[in-house]
Amino acid sequence: MGLTRTEIFTLEQNQLAVLLKALAHPARIAILQHIIATKSCVCGDLVEELGLAQATISQHLRELKNVGIIQGTIEGVSVCYCINEEVWGVLQEQLNNFFNAYRGTSGCC
Amino acid sequence: MGLTRTEIFTLEQNQLAVLLKALAHPARIAILQHIIATKSCVCGDLVEELGLAQATISQHLRELKNVGIIQGTIEGVSVCYCINEEVWGVLQEQLNNFFNAYRGTSGCC
DNA sequence: TTTATTTATCGTAATATTGCAATATAATAT
DNA sequence: ATATTATATTGCAATATTACGATAAATAAA
Numbered sequence: 001m002g003l004t005r006t007e008i009f010t011l012e013q014n015q016l017a018v019l020l021k022a023l024a025h026p027a028r029i030a031i032l033q034h035i036i037a038t039k040s041c042v043c044g045d046l047v048e049e050l051g052l053a054q055a056t057i058s059q060h061l062r063e064l065k066n067v068g069i070i071q072g073t074i075e076g077v078s079v080c081y082c083i084n085e086e087v088w089g090v091l092q093e094q095l096n097n098f099f100n101a102y103r104g105t106s107g108c109c
Numbered sequence: 110m111g112l113t114r115t116e117i118f119t120l121e122q123n124q125l126a127v128l129l130k131a132l133a134h135p136a137r138i139a140i141l142q143h144i145i146a147t148k149s150c151v152c153g154d155l156v157e158e159l160g161l162a163q164a165t166i167s168q169h170l171r172e173l174k175n176v177g178i179i180q181g182t183i184e185g186v187s188v189c190y191c192i193n194e195e196v197w198g199v200l201q202e203q204l205n206n207f208f209n210a211y212r213g214t215s216g217c218c
Numbered sequence: 219t220t221t222a223t224t225t226a227t228c229g230t231a232a233t234a235t236t237g238c239a240a241t242a243t244a245a246t247a248t
Numbered sequence: 249a250t251a252t253t254a255t256a257t258t259g260c261a262a263t264a265t266t267a268c269g270a271t272a273a274a275t276a277a278a
Contacts, residue, residue, distance in 0.1 A: 002236050002262035008160045009135035013142075017135040024129035025266085026118035029207070033122075036211045044224060051117045053268050058226055060266095073218035077224045077275050082218045083211060092208055098138070099201055102145045102192060109150055109182035109191045111232035111266050134236085153254055162238050167256055169236095186245050186254050 016094045019087075022067040027052060028060050035070065035081055042081050125203045128196075131176040136161060137169050141192070144179065150189040 006014050023029060030050050035042045046061075047054045061081060064070045068087040072079045115123050132138060139159050144151045155170075156163045170190060173179045177196035181188045 002264075004135065004236065004263095005161070006135060009139055013135040013138045017133050017138055020129050020133035024126050024133045026113065026115060026122040026126040027266090029122045029126055030118055033207070033210065052114070054225075055227085055269075056267050059268095062226080063265095071218060074225095074275085075218075077222095079225060080218045085214060088211065095204065095208075098142070099204075101142065102197065105194060109180060109184075109189045111234075113233095113266065136236095163255075164239075164257085165237050168238095171256080172235095181255095183245085183255095186247095186252090188255060 012094065012097075015090075016098065018067055019069070019091045019094070022063055022069055025060070027056070028064055031057070031060055031064065032069070032083075035083060044078055121203065121206075124199075125207065127176055128178070128200045128203070131172055131178055134169070136165070137173055140166070140169055140173065141178070144190055144192060150191040153187055 009017075023032070027050060031042075031046055034046060034049055044054070044057075046057050050057065052060075061070070061072070065072060065081075068084050069091070070081050071084045072081045074080075118126075132141070136159060140151075140155055143155060143158055153163070153166075155166050159166065161169075170179070170181070174181060174190075177193050178200070179190050180193045181190045183189075
């Protein structure tokens, strides 16, 4: 127990869940918004920007990197993170599929 | 520690995170898809449909209900669940805001 | 080489999530 | 009233998440 039974769900359901879980934290939402806002990618100023410890930010970045939403390239001493367009697109498409399935009231409750 | 520091994030960031967290599980995605697919709302056939124990399904339903994504009305012995249009709309809008902020490559990494 | 800077990793404490059996609750039917 | 059916709640074990201090690793500057 305590372990999600992924084997009983479809690949898409599991994939979407994994991507959404990576987004489902205010710090990671803030990190992504900051990466998007500061066109020039992002380095370690996230630690100042948000009020979390460096280790915590690094951990959140790794989670986003693990599911592929962002990617990082070493740039001298620091690391530059940015959106991975491909995965970002997959996420958007899967979300669209999900939301488009719903068409207004089913008129029941 | 072990507790998300919501106080350092905006209301919107926290709200979106809470909604996404409710979605971020394959069982809850499957439940929503089933509710959407079977127009006539849904009752307890989710237990048969997905392969999870009744207590587990009930728990997932409660989580979705807690954040307002679905609502349930008693219908005789059973309960009929359906999408809460208002919250569904809020979620879609907040997601749109989030994704629309990103416009193509930032051209950095 | 030594030092500073930046990021990653490890270890750990506190808390949350997942899943289920057992049981409780609520509504209908007999 | 009693039985039946459907859903909710409780309690628990296994695992995951969140946050952070301490420390390691990697690069650049002196």
